[in-house]
Amino acid sequence: MEQILNLRNVSIFQRENLILSELNLTIHKGDFVYLIGKTGSGKSSLMKTLYGDLPLTDGEGTIVDFNLKTLKEKDIPFLRRKLGIVFQDFQLLQDRTIADNLLFVLKATGWKDKEKMQAKIDEVLGKVGMKTKNFKFPHQLSGGEQQRIAIARALLNDPELILADEPTGNLDPQTSIEVMQVLQEINKSGRTILMATHDYALILKYPSKTLKCDEGKVFEVVQKSS
Numbered sequence: 452m453e454q455i456l457n458l459r460n461v462s463i464f465q466r467e468n469l470i471l472s473e474l475n476l477t478i479h480k481g482d483f484v485y486l487i488g489k490t491g492s493g494k495s496s497l498m499k500t501l502y503g504d505l506p507l508t509d510g511e512g513t514i515v516d517f518n519l520k521t522l523k524e525k526d527i528p529f530l531r532r533k534l535g536i537v538f539q540d541f542q543l544l545q546d547r548t549i550a551d552n553l554l555f556v557l558k559a560t561g562w563k564d565k566e567k568m569q570a571k572i573d574e575v576l577g578k579v580g581m582k583t584k585n586f587k588f589p590h591q592l593s594g595g596e597q598q599r600i601a602i603a604r605a606l607l608n609d610p611e612l613i614l615a616d617e618p619t620g621n622l623d624p625q626t627s628i629e630v631m632q633v634l635q636e637i638n639k640s641g642r643t644i645l646m647a648t649h650d651y652a653l654i655l656k657y658p659s660k661t662l663k664c665d666e667g668k669v670f671e672v673v674q675k676s677s
C-alpha cells in the first residue's frame with residue numbers, strides 16, 4: 452500500500468531539549484491514526500515536524516513525497532498545500548465571512564478561476580454540512596460549526612494527509628462526536644488522517660490505530676476488544 456508518511460529513527464527537539472527519540476512511524480493511504488499522550492509528551496512537536504514547523508535534524512522522514520530532512524524554507528508552502536491542517540482553536544479569519552475565509556486560502560494557494568473557486572467552496576462546505584452558512588462571519592457560528600469550517604478549509608487543496616491537532620479540544624462531548632463523524636466520513640472517502648487527541652471517549656467510540664507518546668518514545672497501543 453502507498454505510504455503517505457514514513458519516519459525512521461527520528462529524534463525531535465524543542466531547542467536543545469530532546470522531546471521524542473527512536474521514532475519509527477509509517478502511515479498508509481486511507482489510514483486513520485490517533486496520536487495520544489499526556490500534556491507535554493510531544494504530540495504537537497511531532498505534528499509540527501510533519502508540517503515543517505520544526506526541522507527534522509535526526510533520522511529520516513518522508514511525507515507526501517517530501518523529504519523532511521532536506522526540506523528547504525521555500526518548500527514549506529508546497530508541502531502545506533498537500534496537507535490539510537486542523538487546529539484546536541480553528542484559526543479562522545474573524546474579519547471576513549466563511550466564503551471569504553475559504554476564498555482567501557484558494558487565492559493564496561494559486562487559484563485564479565472564479566467559477567472553479569466557487570465550485571470548490573461549495574464542494575468542501577457540502578462535505579462538512581455547512582453550505583448554507585457561507586455568508587456568516589466566524590463569530591456567528593458555534594465552536595463545532597467553526598471547526599467544521601476549519602475542516603472544510605483543510606480540504607480545499609485535496610490534501611493527501613490531514614493533520615488534526617486536538618480538533619475537538621475546545622468542543623463539548625456531543626459536538627466533538629459531530630465533528631468526529633465529519634472526519635470519519637472524510638476518511639471513508641479515502642483520505643488519510645492523523646489526529647492528536649486527549650479524548651479517550653472518542654477513541655472508544657471510533658476505534659482505530661492508536662499511537663502513544665510517553666517518556667520520550669512513541670509506541671502503538673493495542674486496544675482491547677471487549
Ligand SMILES: Nc1ncnc2c1ncn2[C@@H]1O[C@H](COP(=O)(O)OP(=O)(O)OP(=O)(O)O)[C@@H](O)[C@H]1O
Binds near residue numbers: 465468490492
Ligand atoms: N516552542 C517551544 N520551545 C521550547 N520548548 C517547547 C516549545 N514548545 C513545546 N516545548 C516543550 O516540548 C515538550 C513537548 O510539548 P508538546 O507541545 O509537543 O506536547 P503535547 O503532547 O502536544 O502537549 P499538549 O497536549 O499540552 O498540547 C514540552 O515539554 C514543552 O514544554
